[in-house]
Amino acid sequence: MTKIGYARVSSKEQNLQRQYEKFESVGVTKIFSDKLSGKNNNRPKLQEMLNYIRESDIIVVTELDRLGRNNKEVTYIMNQIQEKNATLEILNLPSLSGIQDDNLRRLLNNLIIELFKYTAENERKQIRERQRQGIEIAKEKGKYKGRPLAYSADSTDKQKRVTYKKIVEMLGKDVPITQISKDLGVARNTIYRIRDELGRNELIR
Structure with missing residues (x-):
């Protein structure tokens, strides 16, 4: 059994050190990392990790959204991990480190992650709905101008x-x-x- 960490940040300017330190604290011995958006389907180190894992390995991420930004993609990656008879450990979720039985660990792991995925997706939908309502109210009041263009006299950059x-x-x-x-x-x-x-x-x- 190997503890394998997968770290990701959205751009080259961001730092992976925080995730590395958390991996070290839980005994991760092998790390794969990408500096790409979670919306990007072509993440070479993620694919390399999926090819590397073996039965009973534990894949560690600091948060579930390190794997992907939407329910469909996260489910796809989780299924690949499960097909290898490995399990996923998410550090901001309840730990299963004290459970030695692989089958029980996998069962509880999946239940926790499915619940978390449902909650996270529901929260994102609520945020999008609040944004939509806010924009509609602003439009009615004539105050909505949309996001400033990157290259414009009003750019925030x-x-x-x-x-x-x-x-x-x-x-x-x-x-x-x-x-x-x-x-x-x-x-x-x-x-x-x-x-x-x-x-x-x-x-x-």
């Missing part, structure tokens, strides 16, 4: 606001869009969108 101003300036000088994209490292579709918005604003004036 200071650097992208500066880049937006450079794009506007270069468009005003008739610099080709391909050249703007190359010089500033911004997708051409984004520049086309900015150009079209500027054109609409001119018409409104």
Whole structure:
């Protein structure tokens, strides 16, 4: 039996150290990790871990959503673990470490995880519904403007606001869009969108 940890963060800028420390505290001896969104189906280290595990191994994650962001994907991964006759241990759920019988451990493990999955999915639905209701109320009051675009005068990212101003300036000088994209490292579709918005604003004036 081997305790195998799977760690994941959503981007390269995020740190895995917290998950590693928790693994160390419960005796994990082998770790696989990805720096990719849980929505990404192509997670090479997750697949490598699924190929690596053997019967009676224990797969450890700090939270269930490290495996995936939706019920369908988590269920798929759990089924692969079960097919190997391994079990899953989620550190923020009740521990089964004192149970030695593999069959009983698997049964209780599955019951706990299914309950947790149901609760988590239900909470996500409630959050989405509250967001929808909030947006509808804001629209009725004329206060909803939607999420600010990444490259815009109102962007929450200071650097992208500066880049937006450079794009506007270069468009005003008739610099080709391909050249703007190359010089500033911004997708051409984004520049086309900015150009079209500027054109609409001119018409409104």
